[in-house]
Amino acid sequence: MAKDKKLVEAITSRDEDFTQWYTDVVKKAELMDYSSVKGCMIFKPNGYAIWENIQKNLDAMFKKAGVENVYMPMFIPESLLEKEKDHVEGFAPEVAWVTQGGMETLQERLCVRPTSETLFCDLYKNIVQSYRDLPKVYNQWCSVVRWEKTTRPFLRSSEFLWQEGHTAHATAEEAEERTIQMLNLYAEFCEKYLAIPMIKGRKTDKEKFAGAEATYTIETLMHDGKALQSGTSHNFGDGFAKAFGIQYTDKENKLQYVHQTSWGMSTRLIGAIIMVHGDDSGLVLPPRIAPTQVMIVPIRQQAEGVLEQAFVLKERLDEKFRTKIDDTEKSPGWKFAEQEIRGIPARIELGPKDIEENQCVIVRRDTREKFVVSLDEVENKLAEILEQEQEDMLARAKEFLYSHISDATDYEEFCDAVENKPGFIRAMWCGELECELKIKEDTTATSRCMPFEQEKISDVCVCCGKPAKKLVYWGKAY
Amino acid sequence: MAKDKKLVEAITSRDEDFTQWYTDVVKKAELMDYSSVKGCMIFKPNGYAIWENIQKNLDAMFKKAGVENVYMPMFIPESLLEKEKDHVEGFAPEVAWVTQGGMETLQERLCVRPTSETLFCDLYKNIVQSYRDLPKVYNQWCSVVRWEKTTRPFLRSSEFLWQEGHTAHATAEEAEERTIQMLNLYAEFCEKYLAIPMIKGRKTDKEKFAGAEATYTIETLMHDGKALQSGTSHNFGDGFAKAFGIQYTDKENKLQYVHQTSWGMSTRLIGAIIMVHGDDSGLVLPPRIAPTQVMIVPIRQQAEGVLEQAFVLKERLDEKFRTKIDDTEKSPGWKFAEQEIRGIPARIELGPKDIEENQCVIVRRDTREKFVVSLDEVENKLAEILEQEQEDMLARAKEFLYSHISDATDYEEFCDAVENKPGFIRAMWCGELECELKIKEDTTATSRCMPFEQEKISDVCVCCGKPAKKLVYWGKAY
Numbered sequence: 023m024a025k026d027k028k029l030v031e032a033i034t035s036r037d038e039d040f041t042q043w044y045t046d047v048v049k050k051a052e053l054m055d056y057s058s059v060k061g062c063m064i065f066k067p068n069g070y071a072i073w074e075n076i077q078k079n080l081d082a083m084f085k086k087a088g089v090e091n092v093y094m095p096m097f098i099p100e101s102l103l104e105k106e107k108d109h110v111e112g113f114a115p116e117v118a119w120v121t122q123g124g125m126e127t128l129q130e131r132l133c134v135r136p137t138s139e140t141l142f143c144d145l146y147k148n149i150v151q152s153y154r155d156l157p158k159v160y161n162q163w164c165s166v167v168r169w170e171k172t173t174r175p176f177l178r179s180s181e182f183l184w185q186e187g188h189t190a191h192a193t194a195e196e197a198e199e200r201t202i203q204m205l206n207l208y209a210e211f212c213e214k215y216l217a218i219p220m221i222k223g224r225k226t227d228k229e230k231f232a233g234a235e236a237t238y239t240i241e242t243l244m245h246d247g248k249a250l251q252s253g254t255s256h257n258f259g260d261g262f263a264k265a266f267g268i269q270y271t272d273k274e275n276k277l278q279y280v281h282q283t284s285w286g287m288s289t290r291l292i293g294a295i296i297m298v299h300g301d302d303s304g305l306v307l308p309p310r311i312a313p314t315q316v317m318i319v320p321i322r323q324q325a326e327g328v329l330e331q332a333f334v335l336k337e338r339l340d341e342k343f344r345t346k347i348d349d350t351e352k353s354p355g356w357k358f359a360e361q362e363i364r365g366i367p368a369r370i371e372l373g374p375k376d377i378e379e380n381q382c383v384i385v386r387r388d389t390r391e392k393f394v395v396s397l398d399e400v401e402n403k404l405a406e407i408l409e410q411e412q413e414d415m416l417a418r419a420k421e422f423l424y425s426h427i428s429d430a431t432d433y434e435e436f437c438d439a440v441e442n443k444p445g446f447i448r449a450m451w452c453g454e455l456e457c458e459l460k461i462k463e464d465t466t467a468t469s470r471c472m473p474f475e476q477e478k479i480s481d482v483c484v485c486c487g488k489p490a491k492k493l494v495y496w497g498k499a500y
Numbered sequence: 501m502a503k504d505k506k507l508v509e510a511i512t513s514r515d516e517d518f519t520q521w522y523t524d525v526v527k528k529a530e531l532m533d534y535s536s537v538k539g540c541m542i543f544k545p546n547g548y549a550i551w552e553n554i555q556k557n558l559d560a561m562f563k564k565a566g567v568e569n570v571y572m573p574m575f576i577p578e579s580l581l582e583k584e585k586d587h588v589e590g591f592a593p594e595v596a597w598v599t600q601g602g603m604e605t606l607q608e609r610l611c612v613r614p615t616s617e618t619l620f621c622d623l624y625k626n627i628v629q630s631y632r633d634l635p636k637v638y639n640q641w642c643s644v645v646r647w648e649k650t651t652r653p654f655l656r657s658s659e660f661l662w663q664e665g666h667t668a669h670a671t672a673e674e675a676e677e678r679t680i681q682m683l684n685l686y687a688e689f690c691e692k693y694l695a696i697p698m699i700k701g702r703k704t705d706k707e708k709f710a711g712a713e714a715t716y717t718i719e720t721l722m723h724d725g726k727a728l729q730s731g732t733s734h735n736f737g738d739g740f741a742k743a744f745g746i747q748y749t750d751k752e753n754k755l756q757y758v759h760q761t762s763w764g765m766s767t768r769l770i771g772a773i774i775m776v777h778g779d780d781s782g783l784v785l786p787p788r789i790a791p792t793q794v795m796i797v798p799i800r801q802q803a804e805g806v807l808e809q810a811f812v813l814k815e816r817l818d819e820k821f822r823t824k825i826d827d828t829e830k831s832p833g834w835k836f837a838e839q840e841i842r843g844i845p846a847r848i849e850l851g852p853k854d855i856e857e858n859q860c861v862i863v864r865r866d867t868r869e870k871f872v873v874s875l876d877e878v879e880n881k882l883a884e885i886l887e888q889e890q891e892d893m894l895a896r897a898k899e900f901l902y903s904h905i906s907d908a909t910d911y912e913e914f915c916d917a918v919e920n921k922p923g924f925i926r927a928m929w930c931g932e933l934e935c936e937l938k939i940k941e942d943t944t945a946t947s948r949c950m951p952f953e954q955e956k957i958s959d960v961c962v963c964c965g966k967p968a969k970k971l972v973y974w975g976k977a978y
Contacts, residue, residue, distance in 0.1 A: 058580055058622050059610065062573035067638070070570050092548050095540035095659055096574075096612075096643060097596075102536055115602055118575075120612065122597040123658075124647035132537065134574075134598065134612070144536050160545070164643070165574060169602035180601075181573055 033363070035302045040246040047296055048175045051305045051364050061173045061180030065289070068364060069176075071313030072292050073183060077163060079215050079311070080185070080287070083207055084161055089187060092160045094141045097132035102140045106265040109139060112232020116168045118180075134167040139233065139258075139284055142188035143266035150280060153192055153272050159200070161187040176293035177250075177500050184288035190268065190280040194259065197281035201257040204285040205238045208253040216291065217308040217416040218242055218298050219423050220252060221446070221495055223471030228458050231284075235259040241470045241495065243423050244297035247444020249470050249497040252294055255285035293500075298419050299388075305365025306388050308415055309408040316404065317361040318347040321354050321373030331377050335370070335400070342401055343408075362387060367411055368404060386411050388418075427495075431480040436496075440465040446497045450490030452483035461485055461496065470495045511841070513780045518724040525774055526653045529783045529842050539651045539658030543767070546842060547654075549791030550770050551661060555641060557693050557789070558663070558765070561685055562639055567665060570638045572619045575610035580618045584743040587617060590710020594646045596658075612645040617711065617736075617762055620666035621744040628758060631670050631750050637678070639665040654771035655728075655978050662766035668746065668758040672737065675759035676714075679735040682763040683716045686731040694769065695786040695894040696720055696776050697901050698730065699924070699973060701949030706936050709762075713737040719948045719973065721901050722775035725922020727948050727975040730772055733763035771978075776897050777866075783843025784866050786893055787886040794882065795839040796825040799832050799851030809855050813848070813878070820879055821886075840865060845889055846882060864889050905973075909958040914974075918943040924975045928968030930961035939963055939974065948973045 033050060034042040048054050053069030065073065081091070097120060104110045117133040135141070146158060163185045173179045187204060191197040209220040220240035230237035234256040241249050263269070263279040272278050299306040309315050316339055320332040332347055339345040346366075348357045354371070361369050371383040384393045384404060388411055395403045426445025430436035439447045447467065451457060462468050472492045483490050511528060512520040526532050531547030543551065559569070575598060582588045595611040613619070624636060641663045651657045665682060669675040687698040698718035708715035712734040719727050741747070741757040750756050777784040787793055794817055798810040810825055817823040824844075826835045832849070839847050849861040862871045862882060866889055873881045904923025908914035917925045925945065929935060940946055950970045961968050 055623065055626065057573050057619070058577055059573045059575045062575060064573070064623060065571035067568035067570055071568075073571075074569065090545035090549075091552065092545055093543035093551075093643075093661060095535050095537040095542070096645070097537045097540060097659070099536055117602070118598045118610075119600040120596045121599045122609075124594050124596075131600075132596075141535070145533065145542060148533065165571075167574070181575070183571060 033302065033304060036245060036300070043300075043302075044297060045175070047300055047304055047363075053292070053296075053305075054175045059180075061170055063173075063175055063179050063181075065183070068313065069292060072295070072307070072311060073289055075311045075313060076215070076291060077185075080211050081163070083211055084185075084187070087159075087203065087207060089159050089161045091162060093162050093164065094135075094138050094145070096135050096164070098135055098138070098140055100131045100133065102144060103133055105140060105143070106233050106262055109233035109262075113137065113168075116170070118167050118169055135164075136166055136168045137284075137286070138162070138164075138166075138186055139188065139262060140266075142284075143262050143268060143282075146190045146280065146282075147266050147268045150190055150268060150270050153270055156190060156192045156270060156280065157196065157200070158190040159187070160189070161185055174293075174500075176289055176296070178290075182289050184286050186286045187284060189283045190263075191282070192270070192272065192278070192280065194281045197259070197283050198257055201236070201238060201255045201283045201285070204283070205240065205253070205255040208255070208285070208287055209240050211287075212240065212242075212252060212291070212294075213416065215308065215310045216295055216298075217310075217412055217419055218252070218294055219416065219420045221423075221471060221473055223473040223495065225254075225471060226451075226458060226469045226494070228455055229469060231256045233258060233261060235261065239471050241446075242294065242298070242419075243426055243445055243497075244294070244500065245300070245422075246297070247426055247498075249446065249495075249499040250290070250294050250297070251470070251499065252291060253285070253287040256283060258282040258284065298422075299415055300365070301388075303359075304363030306415070307365035307367055309367040309412045312365065312367050313344060314346045314364070314366050315344045315408060316346070316368045316370060317357075317366045318345065318370045318372060319354055319357045319361065320347070320349060321371055321376070323349060325374045327377060328372065328374055332372050335372060335382070335397070339401065339404070343404065367408055370400075370404075388415055429479050430484055433484055436461075436484050437465055440467045440496070440498065446470065446495045448479060448493060448495055449484035450478070450480050450482065451492050451494045452486055452488045453491040454483075454486070454488075457483055457485035467496045467498050470497050470499060511780065511782060514723060514778070521778075521780075522775060523653070525778055525782055525841075531770070531774075531783075532653050537658075539648055541651075541653055541657050541659075543661075546791065547770060550773070550785070550789060551767055553789045553791060554693070554769060555663075558689050559641070561689055562663075562665070565637075565681065565685060567637050567639045569640060571640050571642065572613075572616050572623070574613050574642070576613055576616070576618055578609045578611065580622060581611055583618060583621070584711050584740055587711035587740075591615065591646075594648070596645050596647055613642075614644055614646045615762075615764070616640070616642075616644075616664055617666065617740060618744075620762075621740050621746060621760075624668045624758065624760075625744050625746045628668060628746060628748050630748055634668060634670045634748060634758065635674065635678070636668040637665070638667065639663055652771075652978075654767055654774070656768075660767050662764050664764045665762060667761045668741075669760070670748070670750065670756070670758065672759045675737070675761050676735055679714070679716060679733045679761045679763070682761070683718065683731070683733040686733070686763070686765055687718050690718065690720075690730060690769070690772075691894065693786065693788045694773055694776075695788075695890055695897055696730070696772055697894065697898045699901075699949060699951060701951040701973065703732075703949060704929075704936060704947045704972070706933055707947060709734045711736060711739060713739065717949050719924075720772065720776070721904055721923055721975075722772070722978065723778070723900075724775070725904055725976075727924065727973075727977040728768070728772050728775070729948070729977065730769060731763070731765040734761060736760040736762065776900075777893055778843070779866075781837075782841030784893070785843035785845055787845040787890045790843065790845050791822060792824045792842070792844050793822045793886060794824070794846045794848060795835075795844045796823065796848045796850060797832055797835045797839065798825070798827060799849055799854070801827060803852045805855060806850065806852055810850050813850060813860070813875070817879065817882070821882065845886055848878075848882075866893055907957050908962055911962055914939075914962050915943055918945045918974070918976065924948065924973045926957060926971060926973060927962035928956070928958050928960065929970050929972045930964055930966045931969040932961075932964070932966075935961055935963035945974045945976050948975050948977060
């Protein structure tokens with residue numbers, strides 16, 4: 023058992039050093055590795071498989087919502103990137119430039135896409151002529167590049183994987199509707215599959231996307247009380263349409279500009295899963311998104327019939343669950359520790375005594391609760407246990423989130439809360455950039471969102487004391 | 501009907517101008533569009549959806565074959581690319597170089613991956629220590645960039661989508677076994693899903709992959725008789741392992757180099773589907789890979805109950821088939837023409853008279869055969885029809901392939917065959933590069949592969965008359 027302990031002890035405890043805990047977990051659970059390319063990470067099988075499950079389920083929701091997938095080039099000519107002024111200002115400082123192709127120096131630099139609004143605009147300009155061509159609701163799954171100075175696995179890296187949806191609509195109303203629809207879809211996905219509750223709201227002008235009229239966001243809290251922006255949905259109005267000349271003839275045969283949106287979620291979600299659900303033994307994966315849902319660990323596997331019965335059980339479970347069996351020569355304790363580090367939602371222990379009594383032991387990863395289950399009803403019982411685990415994980419995440427929101431009505435209270443109460447701080451705001459800047463300067467907290475459910479918890483701005491316009495969620499953020 | 505005819509007539513006939521036919525089809529079927537980025541194409545929904553189905557089915561076969569998916573950075577530092585001499589010589593002339601990141605000039609150029617052997621070697625060097633860590637059977641789905649001078653949609657473009665598998669094994673035998681296993685898997689996939697038969701064989705040294713010991717290939721014929729290399733599988737031996745220092749300790753505690761393979765198929769397969777199965781009315785998609793399998797076209801849809809019944813039928817079919825309904829205001833004839841251009845395998849016509857008689861008309865895309873089917877048994881009948889269509893498409897493709905292979909035993913016969921008999925030419929070869937070069941110079945035909953099933957159709961090389969070593973498939977190729 024000494025060896026088993028060592029494996030677990032190698033993970034720093036969350037309360038001791040959360041940053042180190044995170045680094046330990048992503049490495050020990052074999053989710054990622056560092057690469058020779060500065061700021062770029064390697065998604066190893068355990069990490070990439072989580073992304074595959076996110077893709078599969080989110081993409082199914084997209085398709086039900088009328089989204090069509092496409093694939094656009096990864097390069098953007100500099101002149102195309104420059105067409106929308108705010109957009110290029112926001113992104114130019116952090117893009118990678120291709121200047122040579124084969125043996126030749128390019129006449130025009132190409133940037134590796136940091137996001138693809140400009141390419142979609144260029145396409146829509148060509149394929150949208152009439153109101154009959156609208157709406158266009160396209161999405162692509164791809165990688166994007168943003169030259170980051172400081173990086174952290176899954177949360178911030180120079181290259182990351184994401185989906186980016188880009189739509190064009192006949193009217194402003196339809197565009198706004200799609201913007202909100204996709205934000206709601208994101209929140210529903212995170213709650214249902216990742217067991218992560220979200221606060222939905224609108225970004226302040228300071229925090230909105232470069233070129234957007236309005237940016238909506240879903241935000242949640244990590245175990246250390248810091249906020250994570252988990253998905254955004256932007257309404258561009260007709261700003262890009264005017265910059266790119268995307269016009270259609272309406273039913274009255276008049277030329278109109280289209281109204282556009284874009285929305286994205288990324289591999290950052292893997293970071294959220296880790297930091298919301300993980301514990302001191304490692305990863306804890308929600309059953310619906312876990313690449314492996316059940317790990318069968320044979321006990322005394324050299325004993326006659328044990329491995330054989332374990333494989334019989336695996337074959338049965340394979341039909342309903344993503345099942346693996348650990349038949350390596352490691353000790354059961356070592357296997358338990360590995361299964362826990364990897365966050366596999368259920369472990370099944372099966373030894374000679376169990377087989378004799380026609381039973382097995384199911385252990386929940388999140389609570390470590392043990393269930394002695396008859397082999398005759400293992401499928402039903404396992405389904406129940408996983409369903410309950412998923413539900414409980416969401417309930418605990420909600421409990422954590424809502425118990426880490428505090429209100430502040432004056433600046434002293436606000437600064438104290440940032441310092442001493444990890445989580446979101448609700449406070450009123452006058453709407454002025456100066457106050458946002460001062461708050462960030464004084465406390466490092468930023469405005470996370472103006473929640474859809476607005477309340478008036480005081481009459482004046484928490485910072486300047488002038489009349490308040492909006493309730494804002496503030497917090498330190500990743 | 502004039503309008504309907506126009507839509508169809510816009511496609512050049514295959515025999516008149518095959519290249520123009522191809523361009524017409526990819527545009528009219530809305531598979532792709534050209535982009536503002538030189539040599540890069542846009543995958544539109546109809547085109548990308550074919551790739552999604554390829555991915556889904558091929559990936560399922562991979563997973564059954566023990567393949568694990570990962571994702572590696574898209575950039576390769578120049579020093580890493582240069583580690584294996586043959587490899588860098590093969591790829592350096594056609595890569596895109598990133599020289600600036602954000603506002604800074606990079607100290608070392610990064611190439612956008614043309615293929616990722618070097619990155620996988622860099623990873624394996626770090627994670628493989630003992631025989632217990634082997635084999636590693638990793639794959640990634642991604643886009644790659646090769647700076648091409650002349651491009652053609654799906655067949656050759658500066659950026660394309662593919663999968664690249666990279667493996668590391670303890671022994672040379674195991675590596676060779678995996679190389680062949682994946683080639684066979686590719687051929688099986690193409691036959692089963694794409695209804696395209698393949699010739700399997702080994703590439704000559706001249707045609708093998710930069711850095712490989714042996715390259716195996718699957719080759720097939722397009723409608724114009726030109727060959728298309730459709731997938732390759734490479735055995736690297738321990739060449740990369742020595743260049744990168746990838747060593748493991750074996751059971752006897754001795755240091756050994758690993759043996760490696762790589763294998764890939766790409767969006768080029770979409771080009772193969774088009775050029776093997778398409779006809780003068782447009783695309784013909786194999787039912788198993790078609791994004792939409794059935795298009796319901798209501799006849800006299802303004803008549804009472806027609807649209808309603810059409811949607812009832814769609815809902816029924818949705819459970820078993822990828823079904824769409826065309827309820828636009830276009831004429832039925834126009835809708836038929838569009839469905840045919842898009843290659844949708846089955847059309848269902850449903851009008852007031854059909855409803856009265858509790859029937860519908862199913863029309864096969866490939867043969868245009870019509871079936872009057874009772875609405876009570878439409879699911880079974882449709883399943884049968886699609887199954888038969890898939891089977892017949894493969895049978896016709898096989899018939900075409902095998903009837904376009906001719907033998908040549910002397911050079912005159914060979915040159916005449918290249919000129920006058922579109923397809924593969926089987927001829928013996930002495931094994932010398934000079935003869936390959938001369939044949940290419942004289943005829944533009946290249947060696948496609950040395951088939952696994954070797955025969956001796958004459959004693960001497962078709963080119964130089966020296967003793968023959970191998971039977972080779974030759975042909976003009978894309």
